Amino acid sequence: xxxxxxxxxxxxxxKGIGVECGNCGRVFFPPRSICPDCRRESLGxxxxxxxxxxxxxxxxxxVHEPMPDFRMQAPYTMVMVEMDEGVxxxxxxxxxxxxxxxxxxxxxxxxxxxxxxxxxxxxxxGYKFRPCP
Amino acid sequence: xxxxxxIIGIGETKIGELWESSLRDLGIQAxxxxxxxxxxxxxxxxxxYIGNMSAGRLINQELIAPLIADYVGLCETPSVRIEAGGAxxxxxxxxxxxxxxxxMSDIVVVGGAEKMTDVGDEEARNILCSTADREWESVFGAxxxxxxxxxxxxxxxxxxxxxxxxxxxxxxNHYNGARNPNAQFRREIAPEMVLNAPPVSTPLxxxxxxxxxxxAAAVILCPGEMAESYNxxxxxxxxxxxxGDHIAVHDRREMDTMRSTSLAAEKAFCMSGKEPGDMDxxxxxxxxxxxxxxxxxxLGFFAKGQGGPATLRGDTALDSKxxxxxxxxxxxxxxxxxxxxxxxxxxxxxxxxxKAGDRQVKDAEFGLTxxxxxxxxxxxxxIYGRWE
Amino acid sequence: MKTKTKVGIxxxxxxxxxxxxxxxxxxxxxxxxxxxxxxxxxxxxxSVPAPDEDVVTISTRAARWALERSGLNGDRIGAIYVGxxxxxxxxxxxxxxxxxxxxxTPHMTAADYEFACKAGTAAIQTCMGLVASGMIENGxxxxxxxxxxAPGDALEYSASAGxxxxxxxxxxxxxxxKYTTSMTTDTPDFWRREGQTYPSHGGRFTGQPAYFKHVMGxxxxxxxxxxxxxxxxxxxxxxxxxxxxxxxxxKKLGFSREQMETGLLVTRIGNTYSGAVPLGLAAIxxxxxxxxxxxxxxxxxxxxxxxxxxxxxxNIVKVREDGxxxxxxxxxDERHIGYAEYAKYRDKIRKGG
Numbered sequence: 001x002x003x004x005x006x007x008x009x010x011x012x013x014x015k016g017i018g019v020e021c022g023n024c025g026r027v028f029f030p031p032r033s034i035c036p037d038c039r040r041e042s043l044g045x046x047x048x049x050x051x052x053x054x055x056x057x058x059x060x061x062x063v064h065e066p067m068p069d070f071r072m073q074a075p076y077t078m079v080m081v082e083m084d085e086g087v088x089x090x091x092x093x094x095x096x097x098x099x100x101x102x103x104x105x106x107x108x109x110x111x112x113x114x115x116x117x118x119x120x121x122x123x124x125x126g127y128k129f130r131p132c133p
Numbered sequence: 134x135x136x137x138x139x140i141i142g143i144g145e146t147k148i149g150e151l152w153e154s155s156l157r158d159l160g161i162q163a164x165x166x167x168x169x170x171x172x173x174x175x176x177x178x179x180x181x182y183i184g185n186m187s188a189g190r191l192i193n194q195e196l197i198a199p200l201i202a203d204y205v206g207l208c209e210t211p212s213v214r215i216e217a218g219g220a221x222x223x224x225x226x227x228x229x230x231x232x233x234x235x236x237m238s239d240i241v242v243v244g245g246a247e248k249m250t251d252v253g254d255e256e257a258r259n260i261l262c263s264t265a266d267r268e269w270e271s272v273f274g275a276x277x278x279x280x281x282x283x284x285x286x287x288x289x290x291x292x293x294x295x296x297x298x299x300x301x302x303x304x305x306n307h308y309n310g311a312r313n314p315n316a317q318f319r320r321e322i323a324p325e326m327v328l329n330a331p332p333v334s335t336p337l338x339x340x341x342x343x344x345x346x347x348x349a350a351a352v353i354l355c356p357g358e359m360a361e362s363y364n365x366x367x368x369x370x371x372x373x374x375x376x377g378d379h380i381a382v383h384d385r386r387e388m389d390t391m392r393s394t395s396l397a398a399e400k401a402f403c404m405s406g407k408e409p410g411d412m413d414x415x416x417x418x419x420x421x422x423x424x425x426x427x428x429x430x431x432l433g434f435f436a437k438g439q440g441g442p443a444t445l446r447g448d449t450a451l452d453s454k455x456x457x458x459x460x461x462x463x464x465x466x467x468x469x470x471x472x473x474x475x476x477x478x479x480x481x482x483x484x485x486x487x488k489a490g491d492r493q494v495k496d497a498e499f500g501l502t503x504x505x506x507x508x509x510x511x512x513x514x515x516i517y518g519r520w521e
Numbered sequence: 522m523k524t525k526t527k528v529g530i531x532x533x534x535x536x537x538x539x540x541x542x543x544x545x546x547x548x549x550x551x552x553x554x555x556x557x558x559x560x561x562x563x564x565x566x567x568s569v570p571a572p573d574e575d576v577v578t579i580s581t582r583a584a585r586w587a588l589e590r591s592g593l594n595g596d597r598i599g600a601i602y603v604g605x606x607x608x609x610x611x612x613x614x615x616x617x618x619x620x621x622x623x624x625x626t627p628h629m630t631a632a633d634y635e636f637a638c639k640a641g642t643a644a645i646q647t648c649m650g651l652v653a654s655g656m657i658e659n660g661x662x663x664x665x666x667x668x669x670x671a672p673g674d675a676l677e678y679s680a681s682a683g684x685x686x687x688x689x690x691x692x693x694x695x696x697x698x699k700y701t702t703s704m705t706t707d708t709p710d711f712w713r714r715e716g717q718t719y720p721s722h723g724g725r726f727t728g729q730p731a732y733f734k735h736v737m738g739x740x741x742x743x744x745x746x747x748x749x750x751x752x753x754x755x756x757x758x759x760x761x762x763x764x765x766x767x768x769x770x771x772k773k774l775g776f777s778r779e780q781m782e783t784g785l786l787v788t789r790i791g792n793t794y795s796g797a798v799p800l801g802l803a804a805i806x807x808x809x810x811x812x813x814x815x816x817x818x819x820x821x822x823x824x825x826x827x828x829x830x831x832x833x834x835x836n837i838v839k840v841r842e843d844g845x846x847x848x849x850x851x852x853x854d855e856r857h858i859g860y861a862e863y864a865k866y867r868d869k870i871r872k873g874g
Binding site: 001005009030036058059060061062063064065066067068069070075076078079080088089090091092103114115124126127128 | 255269270273279286290331333334
């Protein structure tokens with residue numbers, strides 16, 4: 001991933017900045033400029049909305065054939081999380097006990113390293129999920 | 134008034150790790166075979182469509198349609214590459230259909246080609262993952278396998294689908310693949326092999342995943358009224374449908390359904406005037422075992438949640454209720470990603486010509502192909518009929 | 522040094538990665554009696570960061586909790602200083618990344634600090650000055666590290682990871698920082714040259730002329746200036762490179778085990794370097810009663826100490842119900858690993874390609 005491509009999304013990746021449709025109230029992450037439900041009516045009304053970072057696991061998998069940046073963590077666990085705001089996000093699950101992973105598991109977003117360009121290159125940070133205490 | 138469309142020629146390379154062949158070699162082989170099969174001459178060809186997912190990243194070559202056209206001796210013939218991820222081949226076929234049906238072209242070659250093994254396996258999987266949402270799925274660690282695995286887990290949770298039911302998709306497709314001379318894997322496997330295979334992304338193991346393969350295929354289209362004037366035994370292309378959905382899995386309201394598939398099927402059945410019950414066979418996009426279970430539900434062959442039990446019962450085996458993936462599917466025949474849709478069309482034509490050998494469906498009259506892009510961001514369905 | 526206007530801690534939070542490795546595990550790899558080594562150092566285990574954790578992620582977690590306790594939004598923070606000797610970049614600030622992650626950017630000032638293990642308390646002093654002078658309303662000071670000891674070196678038994686963050690402000694204080702004193706000399710006891718992966722140290726020279734001279738000198742001077750005695754303090758926390766040094770210093774200065782025990786985390790998590798005193802202070806704030814006096818003395822090699830006299834306010838009790846975990850609660854999340862996993866996580870395995 002190139003530097004500008006990552007830099008452009010820093011607010012989304014670090015802080016979970018999404019949008020809310022001013023017409024129907026549906027929340028989206030990442031931000032969209034048009035609500036797929038309201039389309040024309042939503043233009044200019046997609047307002048910034050922070051995803052607080054709490055939610056529940058709706059599905060999960062343990063990855064044994066990793067993405068290159070995640071090799072040192074394999075096997076690692078990916079989860080899809082339904083956030084309290086109603087929007088769903090995909091991310092890695094960290095700091096958990098394997099036997100406790102399952103549907104409805106309550107998780108919170110934390111900032112972690114996602115990868116790096118190279119040992120001398122830029123480091124990418126972004127959200128991951130961990131069990132709520 | 135749209136013209137009727139026929140397929141009058143097919144060609145296909147073997148599928149697998151074809152170390153000796155380049156992308157252009159594969160394209161030439163499949164294309165020439167199809168031209169020979171149809172009995173047409175090069176001058177008659179009005180247009181060439183080529184489905185290909187990612188030559189740019191896999192072999193660092195763009196403009197591959199003119200490249201392949203050039204090397205089959207048709208450098209002046211108009212040609213274009215179609216990209217729709219794993220559905221590139223199927224979408225190219227839809228474009229070819231429209232060119233002929235509209236009257237813009239008479240003879241159209243639709244090919245599909247992919248060379249996956251000139252990069253390492255990890256890089257090939259990473260490139261395939263470019264058909265998911267790079268920024269909001271894979272950057273966070275989601276592999277292509279893991280996205281299907283999460284759909285599988287969800288399907289298991291909501292519908293009670295089991296690992297054993299999923300394993301039987303692979304077992305059946307290997308059984309069929311063993312009867313297909315062009316298949317990458319020509320050996321039967323037992324359910325235990327699937328269940329005990331090393332995990333790729335739980336609950337999916339090695340045998341739940343289709344390989345990444347090299348291969349190419351081509352078909353020749355012409356208007357229905359011209360079909361009998363050529364050598365190749367014609368097959369009717371009755372209609373097609375395309376559907377779309379959110380490209381990222383987490384944006385979909387339902388994770389146990391591919392909305393793109395059901396939309397595509399609805400349109401294809403409507404256009405062809407057929408119903409799921411009319412189909413004798415279906416080639417569906419089984420890049421993972423769970424994909425076939427979801428596909429046979431979303432295409433209307435089985436109710437939602439019944440795909441697993443139906444597979445386990447043998448309702449999708451050769452000459453059963455509906456023969457699914459008689460070619461061996463992506464699982465056993467192989468997955469040259471951008472060519473898959475054309476490989477499926479080649480199988481449909483073989484079946485409807487009665488030339489599918491040991492895997493022939495008895496008295497096959499109608500069949501369907503289902504080709505998926507990404508994790509379900511787009512789907513295309515074609516319906517074929519026997520020439521009467 | 523006393524500020525002209527009231528300054529103190531408005532919010533705080535500390536984080537320690539969950540993996541632990543014991544001295545026994547480390548010793549076994551190098552043919553040493555790790556348990557004896559651990560006993561000599563007063564360390565039962567040390568924290569190990571996951572491969573996706575570094576000073577940015579640790580600082581961010583601590584800063585988010587500190588902010589939550591302060592009741593402020595990120596845009597109310599006028600300055601962020603992160604003290605560490607293991608910033609992920611040699612050039613590119615940690616503080617800007619933390620600032621972006623907590624929503625404090627862009628209208629703020631920021632910089633990274635390095636002063637061996639006392640960079641975090643130097644950050645606190647900087648924020649105090651900015652707040653007391655009226656230049657900013659609130660600032661965040663962080664001390665955090667993911668320090669590394671060379672494989673087989675004595676430091677490998679103790680060098681660990683963790684950090685704490687403090688929102689320094691002038692209002693709604695949980696604890697007032699009533700006084701601070703520093704002592705600074707040129708003492709080459711511990712260093713890391715540019716481009717080197719692991720630090721080097723002067724062995725036993727790190728003790729008397731370095732740690733003890735500064736920690737005891739700074740603490741004594743501050744108590745003299747304040748006219749206070751060890752018995753005036755409910756709690757004390759000193760820099761803790763191991764379990765022995767702070768207890769010896771405390772004993773010589775006249776502090777009891779009871780005064781020391783809340784802030785002494787090194788026995789469980791090892792030496793968190795710039796995070797050590799900040800984490801110890803956070804653990805004390807977790808249990809301090811309104812009116813409790815707290816004495817804090819950091820130490821950074823090279824060398825210097827910062828001393829603080831802090832008094833807990835009546836607000837300190839209220840924030841315990843806000844859902845932010847206490848240090849003891851954070852430490853409960855423990856997962857033990859062996860040396861093989863440790864080597865993998867700490868990037869000590871030579872990889873191809």
